Amino acid sequence: MHDVVVVGAGNAALAAAVAAREAGAARVLVLEKAPEALRGGNTHYSGGLLRFAFDRAEDLLPIVPNVETQVPGFMKGVQPYPRALFWDDLRRVTEDRTDPELAEILIGRSYDTVLWMARQGIVMEAAVSLSGIKVGDTIKWSPGAVIRAQHEGVGLSRMWFEIAARRGVEIRYGTGAVRLIQDQTGRVTGVTAQDAAGFADLPARAVVLACGGFEANPAWRARYLGRPWDHAKVRGTRYNTGDGLRMALDAGALAYGQWTGCHSTPIDAEAPPYGDRKLTDKTNRLSYPYGVLVNRRGVRFFDEGEDFQFYTYAKLGGIILNQPSGVGFQIFDAKVTKLLEGRYKTGKPVAADTLRALVDKLPVDRGACAKTLDDYDAAVQAGTFDPTIRDGLATKGLELPKSNWAQRLDTPPFVAYPVTGGITFTFGGVKVDARAAVVSTRWEAIPGLYACGEMVGGIFHTNYPGGTGLMSGAVFGRLAGTHAAGG
Numbered sequence: 001m002h003d004v005v006v007v008g009a010g011n012a013a014l015a016a017a018v019a020a021r022e023a024g025a026a027r028v029l030v031l032e033k034a035p036e037a038l039r040g041g042n043t044h045y046s047g048g049l050l051r052f053a054f055d056r057a058e059d060l061l062p063i064v065p066n067v068e069t070q071v072p073g074f075m076k077g078v079q080p081y082p083r084a085l086f087w088d089d090l091r092r093v094t095e096d097r098t099d100p101e102l103a104e105i106l107i108g109r110s111y112d113t114v115l116w117m118a119r120q121g122i123v124m125e126a127a128v129s130l131s132g133i134k135v136g137d138t139i140k141w142s143p144g145a146v147i148r149a150q151h152e153g154v155g156l157s158r159m160w161f162e163i164a165a166r167r168g169v170e171i172r173y174g175t176g177a178v179r180l181i182q183d184q185t186g187r188v189t190g191v192t193a194q195d196a197a198g199f200a201d202l203p204a205r206a207v208v209l210a211c212g213g214f215e216a217n218p219a220w221r222a223r224y225l226g227r228p229w230d231h232a233k234v235r236g237t238r239y240n241t242g243d244g245l246r247m248a249l250d251a252g253a254l255a256y257g258q259w260t261g262c263h264s265t266p267i268d269a270e271a272p273p274y275g276d277r278k279l280t281d282k283t284n285r286l287s288y289p290y291g292v293l294v295n296r297r298g299v300r301f302f303d304e305g306e307d308f309q310f311y312t313y314a315k316l317g318g319i320i321l322n323q324p325s326g327v328g329f330q331i332f333d334a335k336v337t338k339l340l341e342g343r344y345k346t347g348k349p350v351a352a353d354t355l356r357a358l359v360d361k362l363p364v365d366r367g368a369c370a371k372t373l374d375d376y377d378a379a380v381q382a383g384t385f386d387p388t389i390r391d392g393l394a395t396k397g398l399e400l401p402k403s404n405w406a407q408r409l410d411t412p413p414f415v416a417y418p419v420t421g422g423i424t425f426t427f428g429g430v431k432v433d434a435r436a437a438v439v440s441t442r443w444e445a446i447p448g449l450y451a452c453g454e455m456v457g458g459i460f461h462t463n464y465p466g467g468t469g470l471m472s473g474a475v476f477g478r479l480a481g482t483h484a485a486g487g
C-alpha cells in the first residue's frame with residue numbers, strides 16, 4: 001500500500017510528490033505514462049517562467065542570490081509586483097471571470113511557494129531572453145515576469161526529478177493511470193494503472209491527479225473547443241489526453257472552469273505537430289507588438305499593440321487559428337528587428353527590400369495587403385516609441401487600431417514570419433477546494449482525491465498572464481501533496 005500515488009510527472013506532480021514526502025508520507029509513488037525519454041509533460045517544453053507577487057526588488061534575492069553576476073544592475077531595473085498588481089492582471093485578462101478563492105490561493109501563496117521551490121533545490125535566474133528589454137545599461141522587465149528556472153523548462157523538469165529521487169520518491173515510467181478505485185463510501189483508495197505488462201491495481205491512502213489537460217486529444221478538442229481546434233498543433237507533450245479529467249469525472253468530480261477555453265500562442269507555421277524535445281518553446285513568435293499582423297486575405301485582425309505580449313499572447317494563438325487556413329504573417333521593418341525575441345532565429349522569414357516586394361512574396365491577397373499596410377502607415381501618429389512601457393503610440397482613424405508601439409513600416413529590409421496558433425493547455429478542469437481536494441457534483445470533497453496543475457478548473461478564462469501555469473502547478477501541487485499526506 002502506498003501512502004500517496006501521484007499521477008503525472010510534470011511540475012505540479014513532482015511538487016506534490018516532494019511536498020507529500022516533506023509532510024511525512026513514507027511511500028510516495030509517481031506514475032508517468034510517458035517513457036523515460038519523453039518524461040516531464042509540458043513542463044519540459046516550457047520557458048520555465050514563474051509569475052509571482054513580491055513587494056520589493058530585494059525580495060528576489062533569496063530566490064536568485066547571484067542575479068547581479070548574471071545581470072549586472074539587475075536590481076535597478078526591477079519593479080515590485082505586489083499582490084494587487086497580480087490580481088489586476090489576472091482579473092483583466094480573464095475578463096473578471098477568474099475564481100476569486102482559487103486566485104487568492106494562487107496569488108497569496110505564489111511568493112512563499114517560489115521560496116519553497118528554491119529551498120528544495122530549484123535553481124532560478126533572471127528571465128533575460130523572455131522578458132528583458134535593454135535600455136541603455138539597464139534591463140527593464142515585463143511586470144511580474146522576471147524569474148525563470150535555470151535552463152528553462154528542461155532544467156526545471158530535470159531538477160524536479162533529481163529532487164524527487166533525493167527525497168526517495170519512486171517513479172514508474174511507461175505507466176499510465178486508467179481508473180480510480182473507490183470504496184463503498186466513495187473514498188478513493190487507489191488507481192488501476194497500465195504498463196507494458198498489463199493492468200494492475202495500486203492501493204493508496206490518497207491519490208493526486210496531476211496529469212494535465214486534454215490539449216493532445218483532438219477528439220476532445222473538437223468536442224469542447226470546437227472547430228478548428230482539432231487541427232491545432234500541440235506545443236508540448238503528446239501524453240496529455242485528458243485521462244485525469246476522465247477518471248475524475250467518472251469518480252463523480254465536478255467539472256469546473258472554461259471548458260471551451262485554452263492557452264494557445266502564435267508559433268512558427270512550420271512547427272512540428274507536437275512539441276519537439278530540443279526546440280521546446282522556441283517556435284513561439286511573440287514580438288508582434290512591434291509589427292503588423294495580417295491574414296491570407298491581407299487584412300489585420302488583431303490589435304497588435306493592445307498590451308504587452310505576456311497579456312495577449314495566450315489568446316492570440318486561437319485568434320490566428322481561426323483565420324483562413326489558420327495562418328497569419330507578422331511583418332516588421334528594420335527599425336524593430338533588433339527587438340525580436342531570440343526565438344525568431346529558429347524560423348526563416350520572407351525578406352525583401354521594399355514592402356511591395358515583400359507582399360508579392362506572401363501567399364496573401366496582395367492588393368488587399370498592400371492597401372492594409374498603406375492605410376496602417378497613414379494612420380501612424382508622431383510620438384516616441386518605447387517598448388518598455390505602454391507608450392500610447394496608437395494609430396488614428398483605423399477601424400481596428402494598433403493601440404501602442406505603432407510605427408510606420410518604412411525602413412528596409414522588411415521581413416515577414418508566417419505563424420499559426422499552437423495549443424498549449426486547456427482551461428477546463430475539475431473543482432478543487434482550498435486543500436486542493438477534488439470537489440464532487442454533490443459539492444463535497446471526494447475523500448482521498450486531490451488535483452493540481454492544468455487539471456484545476458476555474459482560474460483561467462479566455463486568456464492568461466504569462467508565467468502563471470507553472471506557478472499554479474507549484475502552488476496547488478504543494479497543497480495537494482501536503483494534504484494527501486495527511487498534513
Ligand SMILES: Cc1cc2nc3c(=O)[nH]c(=O)nc-3n(C[C@H](O)[C@H](O)[C@H](O)COP(=O)(O)OP(=O)(O)OC[C@H]3O[C@@H](n4cnc5c(N)ncnc54)[C@H](O)[C@@H]3O)c2cc1C
Pocket residue numbers: 007008009010011012013031032033034039040041042043044045046047048049050051175176177178210211212235236237239240241243244275280281424425452453454455466467468469470471473
Ligand atoms: C511550449 C510551452 C511553453 C510554456 N512556457 C511556460 C512558461 O514559461 N511559464 C509557465 O508558467 N507555463 C508555461 N507553459 C505552461 C506550463 O508548461 C504548464 O502549465 C505546466 O507545465 C503544467 O504542469 P502540469 O504538471 O499540470 O502538467 P504537465 O507538465 O503537462 O505534466 C502532466 C504529466 O502527466 C502525464 N500523464 C498524462 N496522462 C497520464 C496518465 N494517464 N497516467 C500517468 N501520467 C499521465 C504526462 O506524461 C506528464 O508527465 C508552457 C507550456 C508549453 C507547452
